[in-house]
Amino acid sequence: MEDLETRELRYFVAVAEELHFGRAAVRLGIAQPPLSRAIGRLERRLGVRLLDRNRRGVALTDAGRVLLREARAALDAVAAAARRTRRAGDPKRPLVLASKAGASHELLQRLLDALASEPGAAPVEVLLCEVGEQARxxxxxxxxxxLMHRPFDDLAGFDTEDLCVEGQVAILPAGHPLASRDQLTLADVRDVPDLPIARWPRLDGSYPDGPGPEVHTQSQLAQLVALGRTLLVIPASSRAWQWPEHVAVPVVDAPNVTTVIAWPPSSHSPAVASLVRSAARLRDTAPPSPAGPRTTRLRTAIAQKD
Amino acid sequence: MEDLETRELRYFVAVAEELHFGRAAVRLGIAQPPLSRAIGRLERRLGVRLLDRNRRGVALTDAGRVLLREARAALDAVAAAARRTRRAGDPKRPLVLASKAGASHELLQRLLDALASEPGAAPVEVLLCEVGEQARxxxxxxxxxxLMHRPFDDLAGFDTEDLCVEGQVAILPAGHPLASRDQLTLADVRDVPDLPIARWPRLDGSYPDGPGPEVHTQSQLAQLVALGRTLLVIPASSRAWQWPEHVAVPVVDAPNVTTVIAWPPSSHSPAVASLVRSAARLRDTAPPSPAGPRTTRLRTAIAQKD
DNA sequence: ACCTACTGATACCTGCCGGGTATCACAGCC
DNA sequence: GGCTGTGATACCCGGCAGGTATCAGTAGGT
Known part of the structure; x- marks a missing residue:
């Protein structure tokens, strides 16, 4: 019953992701036989079958799916332990703040300004990332x-503090008939035949079925809109998407999006606590649009550049 | 930069807890020299000093404290991976529900009854534990x-659903003057000279300073109250404490206590989701105290399946 | 049916590293 | 100064991780 080693977990995750011992071994930089042995020993120790080795390839069992999810979490926790310890030893470590590229730009700007003007605040390094990458x-x-966005991002396992609430807009190619409307509903933008919703890859890299184009970066998507191939519904403050060729039209019945500041619950760092306090103070004292209370609806119709 | 092994983390946690290489080695069942080497290698790999080896013993550095916290979390995650995988392989695994011994007894009773009468529900095993043990x-x-209790238990890192809200009562020895009152305030029960508040051990086993008796189980504490040595303020539904020699008097200005059902955010198990739904349904259809203030927030955000 | 290609499992060897014993180096303390 | 107790160092040994070579089963093409 002695517990698992991270090496075994890494090996299993590699095999479970590749569903192929040979490729997994290459990815791990070892030969295939030791990998087979390691997985076999793992199954023996857990007393559970993790993989179905059928004809031509490998499939995960139910237990294997559980271990894949748990092992990823455990490996993240181990990696976090190493990284946070290294950074704790660095006397002038900056705080790292992750934010979706192009989202909540004004909020981020004001937050950084506020921190810069505060005397005792730790330096902050901004890490702009792709959709959904912040959690990891x-x-x-x-x-x-x-900075994350409810209900889009998975906030499970983090402590959070709401910062602002805003409506959503549809981003359309400028020439499209819908672009001339001054407001839309979800029914209007659903199933527009010539503007099918784009498809993002799943965690395993495969794409769901559907008519829309396949994308995996925001720039791709923004360009596809400009080309008149798809449309988006996004929070009003998202800026990276909005090209001159785009028109933003408020979608009145789309669910509101809440920008939150999130941090790992294990964090007892005073620097993180003080950053969160600054963000909350910012929310309470300087609402982004005048005359708004804490939950200001910033539905400012985005000015079409020129 | 290759990542840490769980063995190294276990070794470090042992040393950090014992603050003594020899004792830590005994606890780990190995000799002291390999332990010194392992810690030394860990420090070299992380590039950070974790321990101050001064004259006579060892002290944690700041980085060491960070690693202690992170390593515990990571080891828990690894242990959880093994346990959950084993249980996923067991076809007729019962769900394990942890609850503080003696707390929320009626709620628990009704929950189990409801589950037993539901046709498709998985069997539930109840694990009664000491104060604060549920999180671990x-x-x-x-x-x-x-089942946990806000604001007493640390809910950081879990998903929760509120189940019920209740006031608190003071538990007093029957013969005490305060016991004859029909209600009390926090000011009444604070600093009663002959009934000082009891002291629980900290995580490291030491006790905070103060006049009250030292306790580490609920039964001890209940008996101390019966003996007229201390008093308690606890949620009204807590039953394990209430002996015939006790009198419970409502404390009108004590903060309300919310009983919540909590689960790890990684849990995508349909069995857990259905149990939480049952609990929420129970709350919404059969309130524990008629006309009592209760929260009817149904926020079913349970992830469904993999 | 054959052969072939490709899969994962097995056999066996080797070198490294985790763990053991013996000992050292250093600090406090009678 | 010796004594005690600490963690570090030196050195050896055995087990296990990892390598190569090979086997074994299955699908598919002919």
């Missing part, structure tokens, strides 16, 4: 704190 | 779901 950065210790 | 049981995979 927080979990494995590469970031100390992150 | 959830974190390291020994429990799937737990």
């Amino acid at each position: 950065l927080l979990r494995d210790g590469r970031a100390d704190v992150a | 049981l959830l974190r390291d995979g020994r429990a799937d779901v737990a």
